[in-house]
Amino acid sequence: MTEEIIIAGFGGQGVLSMGKILAYSGMMQNKEVSWFPSYGPEMRGGTANVTVIISDERISSPILNKFDTAIILNQQSMDKFENSVKEGGLLIYDPNGIVRHPVRTDINIYTIEASDEASKLGLAKIFNMFVLGGYLSIKPLIDAEYIHKGLEKSLPLRRHNLIPENEKAIARGKEIVHAVHVLN
């Protein structure tokens, strides 16, 4: 098994940290992992993206232009990465702020209204965990206990009190993901 993922959105949406939690969780489950961020000025407000690979084998290229899954959180990223999803792959996006929706018919497409849900619950800061939950409900690569360990590893000790909240967001994310276009 090798899963190649791109997560893309605005800086500040928790794109990099979502990728980090995914990578840590994969590592805790004894998988090979890599996490390759866009870096530089993007980190401070522009668009940000991260490539995460989770695999049972030694990872070849951490840098890719075709992905099994794209998790898209803003319009620029939609424009940039819709065509980078492999045929038969998966695209999940939060429709909030999206004016041009994906049009491909050779991939699986899901939406997750994570930002709305997160604001409703007063958890806007961990909106990315709803998205992560949505992704894991479609591709359950990593068991919940390893997600927990991943959170423990990637959050600093003084933030460990927030782990239950994060897990709640992940669980809720699994419930609010909607299929738009699913291949047979």
Place this chain on the structure above:
Amino acid sequence: MKDIRLMKGNEAIAEGVIRAGCDGYFGYPITPQSEVLEYLMANNPEERTGMVVLQAESEIASIHMVYGGAAAGKRVMTSSSSPGISLMQEGISFMAGTELPCLLLNVVRGGPGLGTIQPSQSDYFQAVKGGGHGDYKMIVLAPASVQEMYDFAKLGFELAFKHRIQVMVLSDGAIGQMMEKVELDDQLPRLTDAEIVKKYPWATTGKTPDRPRNIITSLDLNPVKQEIINQNLQKKFRHIEQTEVRFERFMCDDAEYLFVAYGSSARVCQKAVLLGRAKGLKVGLLRPITLFPFPVDELARLAKQVKGMQAIEMSAGQMVEDVRLSVNGVVPVEHYGRLGGIIPAPDEVLHVLEQNFIHSKKEKQYEPATY
């Protein structure tokens, strides 16, 4: 139980030098390698081993602090990215002239000038062919993974002291910034001052009555003596060429076409080899791990086996010159590179190899993806 962590390349080498018993780090922030200094400042090397970490006022000062420490027999290092490494060339040349051991890290970004902060491999010539003034070489190690960033800290210091030479870890923004699993070793002790006096009798540790004074200088105005100094340096470089070549073969045994690439480009090519094999193409990858000394003999041997070699670099074609010198015209060698901070994609480089060596040249040229 093994200590396995998920780390950025820059963090891994910082942890690596602490555990390799490094005595001192002197450096100046620059993207994309600032995490090295940040990690060292945050992870208490002073408490853990007594290692000194100092943020200098410039890259120039950093390299000369390294000079001072190295000349006194200590395990010292600095790190920077391309523009900062250019500033350090004076000090590196002085260390070459005085045969001082040290570890240097270049997390390469695109140039020339300020260029970009994105990854690049356009400092190959600077690292491998000398860089500063005078006839000299450094040992150049090219990590292709976060684990190697970690491992080359220890290996780098070993080679530096074994040969009294500067060792440069030539990384790039991709390897520096990405996270992978790293397996950490146990802490090596730092040498005590008494051990340094014993192990490195050349070091300026203070003149004691039992020996003449030690002088570390690259100056000799007598041309006859200076020529001998240079000849001895060259002897050392030839010896290193004989003994320290390192490379990795990936699916080379039956390969008909060969990628040659180092660092993050090699990772891209590794994937391209898998893609090619899935299509039934006999493709392999030769990854130089040491760029100086370059795997000349291995490439010459492979030249008799394969039908063509495709060098892939994030540069306009630097390493490819050494590949061509190695194969000496026996097989065609093509270059493909992306510039300015763009990393080529696996299918892109496979397509290039196919175009150059397998398909008819008349077919439509591949159009590189735009980013």
Place this chain on the structure above:
Amino acid sequence: MSQLLTREEICVPENEVYHRTCLLTDAALSYCPGCGHGTAHRLIMEVIEEMNLQADTIGVAPVGCSVLAYDFMDIDMQQAAHGRAPAVATGIKRLYPDKFVFTYQGDGDLAAIGTGETLHACNRGENITIFFVNNGIYGMTGGQMAPTTLPGMKTATSPFGRDVTTMGYPLKITELLAMLPGTYYVTRQSVHTPANVRKAKKAIEKAVQYQKLKKGLCFVEIVSNCNSGWKMTPLESNKWMEENMFPVYPLGDIKVPKP
């Protein structure tokens, strides 16, 4: 009729009024006759000998006339790139905090090409000692203008005199460094008369002592003549120095430790 004394009879401890420090080598000094460098070398070596610091001393030589200082000083030394001696000394001292580490630099080295390294080593309060020989000219390369060259002074690169409107002003770097909280003891001395030599030696002793006590950066400027570069006899140059250099670079302590 008195008998002539033999050498052995003369050379007995009770007759000794002066001895050449054993920390100067037998190499003939490469400095021009009349130059102050030789005296400055001797004073530093005398102090190191008297304080029994040879085994604990690591010196850093600059680029300039004193580039070969290690030929004359019988201590472990490193030769630094032009201007970088304070950075080199920082590297040594941080890794050997108990050794005595000093730099010996000229005006071009310290106050032009190495201004950054000098200023920041001083500002960090590195526990090193800097000996700064200021003769207002680049002696080794053949008498070019230095940052400390006086207004109107003729050099190879200011053949009609230093014009401050295009070439800048003499840099009073010692006063500048004294303003930094990182410097502990800053003084300006000369070695052109026996009285000044005695004062300079006292200043050097203090600077060495303070480093042993880990007090921070000590800075000893020695205003010196350059009879060759100034195109004068040694005597003329000393007189010219008193009349022209000292008004711009007045002798004495500039910063002394607070009691």
